[in-house]
Amino acid sequence: MKSENKHNWRTKLHEIIYEADTPAGKLFDVILLIAILASIILVMLESVSSIDNKYHDLLNNSEWIITVLFSIEYILRIITVNKPIKYITSFYGIIDFLATIPKYLSLIFVGTHALVALRALRLLRVFRILKLARYLGASNQLGNAIKASKAKISVFLFAVLIASIIFGTIMYLVEGAESGFTNIPKSVYWCIVTLTTVGFGDIAPVTPLGQFIAAIIMIMGYGIIAVPTGIVSAEYTKATSTKEKISDEEHEQLKTVVLNSQCCINCLAEKHQDDAIYCHKCGCKLHHD
Amino acid sequence: MKSENKHNWRTKLHEIIYEADTPAGKLFDVILLIAILASIILVMLESVSSIDNKYHDLLNNSEWIITVLFSIEYILRIITVNKPIKYITSFYGIIDFLATIPKYLSLIFVGTHALVALRALRLLRVFRILKLARYLGASNQLGNAIKASKAKISVFLFAVLIASIIFGTIMYLVEGAESGFTNIPKSVYWCIVTLTTVGFGDIAPVTPLGQFIAAIIMIMGYGIIAVPTGIVSAEYTKATSTKEKISDEEHEQLKTVVLNSQCCINCLAEKHQDDAIYCHKCGCKLHHD
Amino acid sequence: MKSENKHNWRTKLHEIIYEADTPAGKLFDVILLIAILASIILVMLESVSSIDNKYHDLLNNSEWIITVLFSIEYILRIITVNKPIKYITSFYGIIDFLATIPKYLSLIFVGTHALVALRALRLLRVFRILKLARYLGASNQLGNAIKASKAKISVFLFAVLIASIIFGTIMYLVEGAESGFTNIPKSVYWCIVTLTTVGFGDIAPVTPLGQFIAAIIMIMGYGIIAVPTGIVSAEYTKATSTKEKISDEEHEQLKTVVLNSQCCINCLAEKHQDDAIYCHKCGCKLHHD
């Protein structure tokens, strides 16, 4: 009976923590969301020295409270799940763990600045709570379009990188050190800044020839920015239009039918139409479930 | 009789103020448009101190004239409409009210600078006069495309924001205060400036590692700028291709008509227009079901 | 006979000047192209003070030679064409005239700087020689797509402008004069620079609130840059796919026919099929030219 009770207790907690269908589950998600956003705001405020000087203790204590909250949540998540190892090693399991430890680590590595990066990773937890992937993933169209475009865009970006290195080297030779192109890595950095149309202007060509080459790079960049956009938009158009077309127009033109995976017991022919009663290869009657 | 007369007077005014089909209605719209644009130019000129010093009285008086005009118009709009409450609480009703009050408020809150923002809102009234929504909304295709894309683009922009916060934190750690990355909010601001390819250059990385990470952020931004564009363009393609296949424009340009499958009993000519009464080949009367 | 001879002479010259099918016509075009490009380079070099100081006489004489050449060409164009008035008042006729006069005008208006703008307009003549419009116009697909998109993109750009004015006013209030936002027109200019992702950085927000609003403007701009691109790309997809579809697939589905503008003398019905012999409304015989 005790085990039963414990099981109920675990099931109920699991429902609250992992699901959002019950009022308690929704409340849990809202509190968690507030805690995460509060922790991100804390990280930001701590980095502003004027605020940190004034309210250091308040910020520090708030961070401790959030850390304790996250720790309890992490432990509860492990307890209430059936396969704790699977959870711990999952993407969100690792993010949850990394969200918990920064403050503990700060006790060991006193003054280690780099822990703020770990704390910023907490933001990734927002994705789980808001179930944002659902918006993108459910229909899977955008995901498919990006997946289909990934290889081509990668090669494309690689080509942009190679162009940046070659043009960066040329700009280094043309401009020289006095206008900021002090070495090739910096020139390549400038070239990427320019090709992506960001254009900081921290480094800018000053010689006529350098400005002429820069103009060519920019017009080139203007032309090639069209390519990845075109790829994604075409792939996405395809992904969204495939289903409709088949079901509507092409149904009559191409005479598309749904085939099931039935296999004729007589001739083992496959790919029968869903409404077929007899095998179209041997004429034998088909068996339905 | 008096009430009749009053009704006529109201109907006529309503026609002038709310419609643009009569000459008086068109004149009213043109005058209103000029008044709005004049009021916007006044706001701008007032903010230029050299002009304001010279012509302060002229600008001030002009603003009073426009305010009085807008006040009269606002009162007339309330009087001539059948459901004044509905108008007052409508979007354009509120805009009309906000367009009227800034100068009156300036009497109460002397020297309150913030009222110029209220006056800039007058620009929204231009939308009503030019009936701009008609261009976008009538066919509703662009509206539908944006509506269909909104959820996906929002999630996408949210992802951009999260990437900005995480990369902003990293850049803050890498670059440090001496190159402008004095705190995380500023770093995040820089990251958004970079990812959106705006690139002011007021803050720019100076360390090799910072420039390397910046290059990655930029190439990433270059790749992901393709996604929202692809979404809108695909949704818009879908929206326009569904309805417009037999659209108004093409109907007249290409003179596409729906032909029925009727067959003339006399000469057996086929492909008659759907509204044809006589056969276009032999002149014999067609029979309808 | 003399008149005949003159006519021949005119016809031949017309062929050389206006067409490019004969060797002489091609040579004429090449020489003209070189003269135009040379004149543009002259304009540019003259503006570089170090070059102008050294080679002023050479540049001046070259400009006179090109001006005389253009003058002769302009006179020949008028002589050899049958309707000179039509040519003179045509787009290219005006451009040809404007290409000729700057140097003559410089004798009258000594030291008038603004004439260089007139000389830069000569570049438009390159379009005629290279017959660039052919590449865009022949298929008319891109032209149709841009025409179809123009109204929507104009409204869109107008909305961007209004957003710029409203956000510009807000930024003027938030940032104030010490960071470059000295007046509203300048703030609006900054807002356009930011929304279009150009981002000069000559003016940049320095207050936290200003940077926050700037970030919102940028993310907004990032989202809306997708719209005009989507419109053009969708319209262009439609424009290129319309013909193929109609001629092939939809021919049978939608039963498209070409209708002429014939009007029945009996019932005045319009929109007859091109191969119709009898009116489809009244059965009366149709008259063909």
Place this chain on the structure above:
Amino acid sequence: MKSENKHNWRTKLHEIIYEADTPAGKLFDVILLIAILASIILVMLESVSSIDNKYHDLLNNSEWIITVLFSIEYILRIITVNKPIKYITSFYGIIDFLATIPKYLSLIFVGTHALVALRALRLLRVFRILKLARYLGASNQLGNAIKASKAKISVFLFAVLIASIIFGTIMYLVEGAESGFTNIPKSVYWCIVTLTTVGFGDIAPVTPLGQFIAAIIMIMGYGIIAVPTGIVSAEYTKATSTKEKISDEEHEQLKTVVLNSQCCINCLAEKHQDDAIYCHKCGCKLHHD
């Protein structure tokens, strides 16, 4: 026998150098890839004066080792190929040669800085090893789309260039020398920087009129950036949608089949699969023409 043996030796080496199917061939490619990337990193590090001062001998010796490696590889490529002249004059043959000579040339032209540009060209060899063209070229869709768009985008970029020259001249007249628009070539450079939305900010308009024209240029640039993107995306959509309508993937996923218009003589059932021998409704044998 000796010749046979030699032939075998050549064939084997050819397999290793030119192909990547054998373990030795794969190892060769990996080593070559590392050597190329190492040589690029060397070029970059040499240009950083602080690193070059410290490790000059190390960098110099490493460059010699890579040069000797590339020389051996180049000789082996010539020996093992059947038509050496064809290889030497091919694109990759020239790149391989240019990859080999910079260090030798540096012995002749001591201190010639420009040789680093030659060394950067080595990056192009990466394309061969990674067979990147395969990703883009195999399906040929992206290639076709870019090819189909090239003429239109070229004309478009040419139009952008002409607009830059005309607007650049106007800005030169409006702004004058005090704000960086010292001559027309520089103004044109600024105009390209602005139209392509790069926006360095090294030159920026300061006069109200100049900023007004700049705003027009930017909004124009914002509108026209949509055109090349639209072209590529439409052409790519076309290229991918023509062939892939009955593509391999969809064939298996949606199980699309071509149905013929055969009609069963027994039960009059229609829509049989094209390879059906028996009616799927009644099992009766179908008759073929």
